Amino acid sequence: MTAKLNCAIIGAGIAGASAAYALLMRGANVQLFEQYDLRHDRGSSHGPTRLFRLAYFEHPDYVPLLRQAISLWRAMESEAPEKLFHQIGVFMIGAPNGNLIKGMRRGAFEHDITIEDLTRQEAAKRYPHFRQPDGYDAVFEPEAGFIRADRVLNHLFAKITEMGGTIRPRTNVTDWSVSDKCVELATKDGRETFDRLIITPGAWGNDLLRLDVPIKPLRKTLFWIAPGDKSYLFGSNFPPFAIDREDGRFFYGFPAIDGDGVKLGEHTGGTVLESATDPTQPPPDEAAGVKEFLREIMPDAPQDFSNAKQCLYETSPDSHFIIDAHPRDKRVCFAAGLSGHGFKFAPVIGEALADLAINGETQSAFDFLGVGRFGSP
Ligand SMILES: Cc1cc2nc3c(=O)[nH]c(=O)nc-3n(C[C@H](O)[C@H](O)[C@H](O)COP(=O)(O)OP(=O)(O)OC[C@H]3O[C@@H](n4cnc5c(N)ncnc54)[C@H](O)[C@@H]3O)c2cc1C
Numbered sequence: 001m002t003a004k005l006n007c008a009i010i011g012a013g014i015a016g017a018s019a020a021y022a023l024l025m026r027g028a029n030v031q032l033f034e035q036y037d038l039r040h041d042r043g044s045s046h047g048p049t050r051l052f053r054l055a056y057f058e059h060p061d062y063v064p065l066l067r068q069a070i071s072l073w074r075a076m077e078s079e080a081p082e083k084l085f086h087q088i089g090v091f092m093i094g095a096p097n098g099n100l101i102k103g104m105r106r107g108a109f110e111h112d113i114t115i116e117d118l119t120r121q122e123a124a125k126r127y128p129h130f131r132q133p134d135g136y137d138a139v140f141e142p143e144a145g146f147i148r149a150d151r152v153l154n155h156l157f158a159k160i161t162e163m164g165g166t167i168r169p170r171t172n173v174t175d176w177s178v179s180d181k182c183v184e185l186a187t188k189d190g191r192e193t194f195d196r197l198i199i200t201p202g203a204w205g206n207d208l209l210r211l212d213v214p215i216k217p218l219r220k221t222l223f224w225i226a227p228g229d230k231s232y233l234f235g236s237n238f239p240p241f242a243i244d245r246e247d248g249r250f251f252y253g254f255p256a257i258d259g260d261g262v263k264l265g266e267h268t269g270g271t272v273l274e275s276a277t278d279p280t281q282p283p284p285d286e287a288a289g290v291k292e293f294l295r296e297i298m299p300d301a302p303q304d305f306s307n308a309k310q311c312l313y314e315t316s317p318d319s320h321f322i323i324d325a326h327p328r329d330k331r332v333c334f335a336a337g338l339s340g341h342g343f344k345f346a347p348v349i350g351e352a353l354a355d356l357a358i359n360g361e362t363q364s365a366f367d368f369l370g371v372g373r374f375g376s377p
Contacts, residue, residue, distance in 0.1 A: 005029065007357055008185055008194040010173045010208060012038055013045035014149070014343055015200035015335045017156040018350025019357075020165050023198075026354055030165040031194070033187065035172040035204075039153055042277070043202045044312050046150065047222065049254045049263060050343035051240055053090055053144045055113045057103025058341060059320065061368045063111040065348050068365075072347030073147065080155045083148065086234075090144035091127050093297070094244030096137045101244065104139065116140040129231070129238055131297055133246070146240045146254055149343060173208070178329040196357040199326075199334040203276035203314040213322065213374045215337050216315040217276040221286040222265045224307040225294070227256035232301070238262070243297055251293045261306050264290050267340060276312060313340035317374065321345075323352055323362075324371040330360045 005028040009016045012034035020032045036042060054070070056062040073085040094100040108115045116139065118126065123138035132138055160167060168187075175186040182193040201208040205215035232238045234255040242252045250267040271284040287305065294303055316322050316337025326332035333356035335342075335349050342349065355362035 005196055005358065006194045007031070007196045007198065008033065008183065008192070009198040009200060010176075010185075011200040011202055011204075012157075012167065012169070013043050013200060013202050014153065014346045015202075015338065015349055015353070016198070017153060017160065018346040019198050019200060019335070019353035020160045020350075021156050021163075022347075022350040022354035023357065024160060024163040024165050026358060028354075028358070030160070032160060032165060032167045033171050033173050033185070034167070034169045036170065038157055038167065038169050039150070041309065042312070044314060044338070045153060045202075045343065047309065047311060048148065048150050048258060048260065050147045050149045051090060051144070051242065051252055051254075052085070052087070052147055052344040053104070053141060053242070055104040055108040055111070055115055055141055055144075057100050057107060059368070060107040060110045061365075062345070063107055063113070064365045065345055068351075069345050069348045070143070072351070076152070076155065076347060080151070082151050082155075084152050084155065085145065085147055087143060087145040089140055089142045089239060090146075091123075091130070091239040091241045092139050092141065092243070093123070093130060093132055093136050093241075095135065095246045098244040098246065098248070100242060100250065101137050101139060104141065114142055116142065127237065127239060129298055129301060130241070130243075131299055133296070135246075140239075144240070147344060152346070176208075176332070178331060183329075183331055195331065197332045198353050198357055199332065199336070200353070201314075201334070201336060202338075203312040205314055205336040209326075209334060209336055211327070211371065213317060213337075213371065217273040217278075218270040218313040218315050218340070219273055219281070219284070220265060220270045220311050220313060220340070221284070222263060222309050222311060223287065223290050223305045224261040224263050225302045225304065226261045226306045228302045232256050232262050243293070245293075249289060249293075251290065251297070262301065264294070266290055266293070270313060273312075276314075315339045321349075321369045322371050323349060323366055323369045325356050325360060327371065333357055
């Protein structure tokens, strides 16, 4: 009987919120613990937007999971009060042998995904905001797009509460242990017992998971430029984009939405922190790379930033997710090391965690993300 399972989830970022929703849909009791306020801006899941790409350059084995994610995003959107998933395509430029273009072509070929190769003239006509460097290819992926991250979190928290789940903000879980009978958590409120535990710790993974697989907190800065003119607004022909430079640096951005400017970030680079809560590091000069990108690729756009915010990646040793039952005990499972590209998978990660919690295993499409690939942790 799964309906009466008492499940604790540590971490109310997108992974934990998605797992809570999936478990509640299956009739479990859920308590979702979060050390800070909900929607806080110290982790990985805050902010307005995240890219969705299907022809996945990171590894083609993600594509079946992304196809499931598309269905689940649409299902989520159908019950949400606002639009969550804009499948409007993503414009990409890069060296033909660089990770992005080579990897997405491989993913598209292996999984029969439509991508449109654009000549220089076609790209310049369709997307005049971008200056394509010599020797770079331009590709448009129509099934890609972007997700409204903050709206998704709002929707999930509302659903979790509506479905009878308990959300416990400002409740740091300081310890967990397993015994024959239960899983036990320690918080400021004392010790509490559950049937199952899901850990979705973001950049705090090393403390909580106790695996011999380091999760590196990597701080990133995001920048906004004022929209300039109306042609940068969402709904015009300014697309979500990804640019892979010949030197390996990878930039991405979104059209201006909700009164904010155009959002820009560098996926590569960043500042490695000793710990996710390390307040002592001076702000890095991450602006320089994005400024250079603007000058070279978007020279007609406003070159001054109107805003900047920080966010953490939680990077696994190979930059691929780690989603599995915990080696110590199958009643504990986790999703960690989402490595700066996990948001688009959130509903399918939630389902996988619910499978692992309830059945002790999930679909084989997740096998390549198991913790066993790092040896015996
Ligand atoms: C700048 C930036 C841009 C990105 N762009 C994209 C993109 O375009 N597309 C994409 O798919 N992905 C993107 N990502 C990645 C994606 O956002 C992350 O993979 C995802 O948000 C990770 O979610 P999470 O729930 O694992 O981690 P988090 O959101 O960090 O959540 C973990 C939570 O656990 C809590 N916690 C930790 N320890 C404890 C404890 N002991 N007790 C209680 N609570 C605890 C933390 O406070 C935190 O709230 C981006 C990430 C960043 C930072």
